[in-house]
Amino acid sequence: MKHKSIILGTGPAGLTAAVYLARANMEPLVIEGPEPGGQLTLTTEVENFPGFPDGIMGPELMDNMKKQAERFGATFKRGWVTDVEVESRPFKLQVDGLGELETETLIISTGASAKLLGIPGEKENMGKGVSTCATCDGFFFRGKKVVIIGGGDSAMEEATFLTKFANEVQVIHRRDELRASKIMQERAKGNDKVTWALNKTPVEMVSDGMKITGVKVKDNESGEEELIETDGIFVAIGHNPNTEFLKGKLDMDDKGYILVDPGTTNTNIPGVFACGDVQDQKYRQAITAAGTGCMAAMDSERFLEGEATVDWSQNLS
Ligand code: NAP
Numbered sequence: 612m613k614h615k616s617i618i619l620g621t622g623p624a625g626l627t628a629a630v631y632l633a634r635a636n637m638e639p640l641v642i643e644g645p646e647p648g649g650q651l652t653l654t655t656e657v658e659n660f661p662g663f664p665d666g667i668m669g670p671e672l673m674d675n676m677k678k679q680a681e682r683f684g685a686t687f688k689r690g691w692v693t694d695v696e697v698e699s700r701p702f703k704l705q706v707d708g709l710g711e712l713e714t715e716t717l718i719i720s721t722g723a724s725a726k727l728l729g730i731p732g733e734k735e736n737m738g739k740g741v742s743t744c745a746t747c748d749g750f751f752f753r754g755k756k757v758v759i760i761g762g763g764d765s766a767m768e769e770a771t772f773l774t775k776f777a778n779e780v781q782v783i784h785r786r787d788e789l790r791a792s793k794i795m796q797e798r799a800k801g802n803d804k805v806t807w808a809l810n811k812t813p814v815e816m817v818s819d820g821m822k823i824t825g826v827k828v829k830d831n832e833s834g835e836e837e838l839i840e841t842d843g844i845f846v847a848i849g850h851n852p853n854t855e856f857l858k859g860k861l862d863m864d865d866k867g868y869i870l871v872d873p874g875t876t877n878t879n880i881p882g883v884f885a886c887g888d889v890q891d892q893k894y895r896q897a898i899t900a901a902g903t904g905c906m907a908a909m910d911s912e913r914f915l916e917g918e919a920t921v922d923w924s925q926n927l928s
Pocket of ligand 1: 727763765766768785786790791849850893894895
């Protein structure tokens, strides 16, 4: 069965594209991956999505977007895309659980996932004191000490945020100098609850078998190791775009973010569009993702309009 449009991913970008394409009678098929709703389902309250003066819970916002897309005729299916063929149209997708799918246009909105350090004790203590989401888990550390690993804007933002709950938030960074913008650094530095452990590389996360008790770090100058005691560890060292399955198929930057023509969602393959965090490492907001999702829907609709000779009624069953 051939589709007019398939959307990969169900974060704000993919769901907004689905609303727009469904309203344009493009009958989009949306493939939901292992984390339906994307990163917003890992957060609690979203206070900066316009239209919700009292805030809205992340999962509820995503659920609402999905219902809105379904109301106009978008179809959702669970599946894991293992391969795409974009050399010629229709594009072919191999999807675990769904088999081979064909589509005339493809919207990629597979988002990004938090990077991990890859040190002992990290994965096994995820959810037991190790977290990649301060917004989701900060609440559990009321009155405690936490550390945050990273020196970028995310680490600064999360350090400041965590002081709402924790008594002390120690930033551990592998260099003397922070990567974060001046304003974010100053905000964190101006907060009495934030302390600093610079030029230290985390080597192991330590637990008592039930919960995290500390993180072992190596001083990059002296080479000495020390244990920093803590109740929680937040890892904020950036994100990886979810583009593994597209390697060699589309133009990407050296970090794997899909390249689009500025001001559009066009990739280097005509008919393939990218929106949301998978093509944006700068803004990474729900509202910017939603905005680019709208752009991708309009770009793909206009792409097909330019090929008005295609008789869709014969291909859809
Ligand atoms: P980032 O800018 O890439 O910073 C990642 C930080 O983690 C860096 O300090 C890096 O150290 C450190 N790091 C990376 N891998 C590491 C490892 N294996 N071990 C130890 N440390 C490691 O990522 P980000 O902070 O998530 O920001 C991403 C983008 O979003 C940026 O463009 C940022 O400006 C933007 N952002 C903006 C805001 C805002 O304006 N409100 C908030 C959050 C994010 P090095 O410095 O040594 O490389």
